[in-house]
Amino acid sequence: xxxxxxxxxxxxxxxxxxxxxxxxxxxxxxxxxxxxxxxxxxxxxxxxxxxxxxxxxxxxxxxxxxxxxxxxxxxxxxxxxxxxxxxxxxxxxxxxxxxxxxxxxxxxxxxxxxxxxxxxxxxxxxxxxxxxxxxxxxxxxxxxxxxxxxxxxxxxxxxxxxxxxxxxxxxxxxxxxxxxxxxxxxxxxxxxxxxxxxxxxxxxxxxxxxxxxxxxxxxxxxxxxxxxxxxxxxxxxxxxxxxxxxxxxxxxxxxxxxxxxxxxxxxxxxxxxxxxxxxxxxxxxxxxxxxxxxxxxxxxxxxxxxxxxxxxxxxxxxxxxxxxxxxxxxxxxxxxxxxxxxxxxxxxxxxxxxxxxxxxxxxxxxxxxxxxxxxxxxxxxxxxxxxxxxxxxxxxxxxxxxxxxxxxxxxxxxxxxxxxxxxxxxxxxx
Ligand SMILES: [Zn+2]
Numbered sequence: 001x002x003x004x005x006x007x008x009x010x011x012x013x014x015x016x017x018x019x020x021x022x023x024x025x026x027x028x029x030x031x032x033x034x035x036x037x038x039x040x041x042x043x044x045x046x047x048x049x050x051x052x053x054x055x056x057x058x059x060x061x062x063x064x065x066x067x068x069x070x071x072x073x074x075x076x077x078x079x080x081x082x083x084x085x086x087x088x089x090x091x092x093x094x095x096x097x098x099x100x101x102x103x104x105x106x107x108x109x110x111x112x113x114x115x116x117x118x119x120x121x122x123x124x125x126x127x128x129x130x131x132x133x134x135x136x137x138x139x140x141x142x143x144x145x146x147x148x149x150x151x152x153x154x155x156x157x158x159x160x161x162x163x164x165x166x167x168x169x170x171x172x173x174x175x176x177x178x179x180x181x182x183x184x185x186x187x188x189x190x191x192x193x194x195x196x197x198x199x200x201x202x203x204x205x206x207x208x209x210x211x212x213x214x215x216x217x218x219x220x221x222x223x224x225x226x227x228x229x230x231x232x233x234x235x236x237x238x239x240x241x242x243x244x245x246x247x248x249x250x251x252x253x254x255x256x257x258x259x260x261x262x263x264x265x266x267x268x269x270x271x272x273x274x275x276x277x278x279x280x281x282x283x284x285x286x287x288x289x290x291x292x293x294x295x296x297x298x299x300x301x302x303x304x305x306x307x308x309x310x311x312x313x314x315x316x317x318x319x320x321x322x323x324x325x326x327x328x329x330x331x332x333x334x335x336x337x338x339x340x341x342x343x344x345x346x347x348x349x350x351x352x353x354x355x356x357x358x359x360x361x362x363x364x365x366x367x368x369x370x371x372x373x374x375x376x377x378x379x380x381x382x383x384x385x386x387x388x389x390x391x392x393x394x395x396x397x398x399x400x401x402x403x404x405x406x407x408x409x410x411x412x413x414x415x416x417x418x419x420x421x422x423x424x425x426x427x428x429x430x
Contacts, residue, residue, distance in 0.1 A: 066359070069385045070180050070189030071111035072173035073099055077194050080160035083144050088158065089336070089369040090195065090208040098192050098365070101375040107382045114180060114189065119171035119216060126219035127212050127246055132203035136164050136210055154205040155268070167195050167210035170364075174217040174323070177362045182225040182321065188354070188385045190326070190363040192378065198240030198325040198366050199268065206242060207268060213364050214323045215246040218253050221321050228252060231319035233310065233353060234259070235302070235346070236327020236366040237337035238266075239273035239289065243325065249283040254317050258305045260330075260337060261291030275410040278417070285417025288313065290410050294402045295338035299345040299393050301403035302330075306352050308407050312420035319357045324350075327366030328377035334370045343376035344391040350384035361385070 078092030102108040124133050139150060139159050147159040170193040177189035197214055199207030214232055221227040232247075234240040234257040247253040260266045261273050271277075279287035290305045314322075328346070329337040353361055363381060368374030384390065399407070415421040 066181070066184035066187040068112045068186045069110070069382070070114040070177050070186040071102075071108070072114045072116050072176055072189070072191040072193065074116040074169060074173075074193075076116070076169055077166055077192075080162040080166055082158040083160060084148065085158070090158075092194075093371055094368060094374060095192050095194050095365065097371040097375045098378045101379050102382060105379055107379060107386065110386050111382075112186060114173075114176050114186075116169050116191075116193070117172040117176055118165070118168035119175060119211070123175065123220055124168070124171060124211055124216055126223065127202065127215045128200075129203045136167070136205075140164050151205075156199075156207045157205040157209070159205075163195065163210060169193070170195055170197065171211045171213045171216045174213050174362060174364045175220050178217050178221050178225070178321070178323075181360045181362055182221060182227065187359055188361045188363075190365075190378075190382060190385060192365050194365065196236075196327065196366040197364065198234055198236060198243050198327070199238070200242045201245055207238065208367075209242065212242045212246060214240075214325045215243050217323055217362070217364070218247070218321075221323075222252065225321075227320045229254070229317060229319045229321075231314055231317060231322045231356065232256070232325065233322065234325035234327075234366075235330055235349060236325055237330040237334065237339060238327070238367060239268060239270065239291070240325050240366075241268055241270055241272060244272060244277065244287055244289075247283065248277070248279045248287050249281045251279075251282050251286045254286045254288070254313070254319065256288040256290075256310050256313075257325075258290040258302065258330075259292065260295065260297075260339065261289075262293055262295075275406070275413045278413050285414060288410065288414060290406055292339075292402070292406055296340045297330075297403060298340045298397065298400070299342055299348075300397040300399050302341050302345055303348060304399035304403055305407055306349060309410055309414070309421070311352060313414070313418050314353075314356050316418055316420045320360065322353050322357045322361040324353065324361065324363040325366045326363040326378070326381060328368035328374040329370075331368070331370070331373040331377040333373040334368065336367070336369050342393060343373065343380045344393055345380075346377045347380035347384045347388075348390050348393065350381045351390050354384065 077095050081091055082088035140161050151157050151159045173191040173193045180186040197209045197212045200209035200212040218230040230253045232255045237260050239259040240257050243255050274291055275289050330339045330341050331343050332340045411421050
């Protein structure tokens with residue numbers, strides 16, 4: 001399933017201060033490090049990191065800042081739907097409603113439109129096998145019966161003669177934005193595309209996904225733009241196991257997912273969605289799962305997961321590009337997610353991420369099956385990308401007991417690998 005072992009890009013490197021210490025930390029995993037030592041070391045390293053960041057900020061003042069927020073959207077994204085289930089939730093209206101709301105709210109005219117393009121076989125093959133790409137291409141000429149037959153080989157997918165071309169276009173859309181952002185032509189961007197991608201694997205469709213848009217983009221950024229450290233943030237309510245599989249052995253891509261888990265009883269029902277899945281081999285410590293054990297998680301819970309885990313680790317990792325698997329099935333009202341996060345919360349989460357990687361952030365639409373909630377969540381993210389101030393959250397409140405339990409478990413699993421988490425000794429004080 002994972003064919004990434006030979007794909008670590010040349011020149012990729014670990015977080016600068018992790019090379020010698022990390023292996024030491026791994027050895028110490030079972031014999032917990034002395035808290036005092038760890039704290040002192042964390043302080044020393046943080047001092048160094050702050051010096052480097054100050055220098056970097058001073059350097060960046062000399063360069064003109066990138067401006068503009070790019071939108072990739074094409075009417076072609078609404079060209080396919082499930083032929084044998086007219087009420088299928090992965091429907092064209094998912095994207096048309098987002099763009100419709102952007103227009104009525106005056107956001108569309110503030111974006112710079114970037115043309116969609118199809119990802120090439122070479123680009124897709126950085127994550128997917130050639131055989132799989134060819135099989136997917138062959139579905140363009142299949143009858144409905146044949147399409148049904150191929151769909152049945154996978155979990156939770158349907159095929160359509162136009163799906164392959166749309167999937168190539170969805171993957172290529174993120175690449176277009178990566179180009180613009182990495183060359184400073186644009187400040188940031190958002191691909192309002194379908195099909196989604198974060199469940200797609202090297203040689204498997206899964207969960208409405210054909211190609212892993214964000215994973216392909218991470219590899220492209222490394223190959224095409226020499227990016228050494230990519231952060232992928234996945235706030236879709238489902239665990240993006242496809243992204244995890246692609247990079248779990250690779251320290252050059254840090255994957256963070258916060259998702260509904262409920263001890264594996266929620267789809268995709270995989271134990272690897274749990275907090276104990278921290279990556280393996282050289283990628284150990286670079287896979288972060290925050291699994292919610294209940295539905296109904298609120299703004300304060302999502303913000304706590306970001307503040308307590310993602311942001312400290314991200315500042316230590318120092319990504320050069322942030323990619324977001326932006327699913328809005330975690331917004332209140334989604335029939336699958338059953339969470340209670342407000343649309344405005346995604347404005348705050350986006351805003352937090354914009355402080356990383358000199359603002360180089362690209363969002364790619366993933367799930368979201370309540371059309372109104374998906375559009376509101378997406379528009380909230382747009383407002384932050386466009387530079388609007390963060391909205392007032394009605395009840396950010398303190399994180400719930402359940403959220404604290406999930407967050408603590410994740411910190412416990414990850415603190416041997418990150419100085420910023422080691423400061424807490426694997427425990428949290430709120
Ligand atoms: Zn989802």
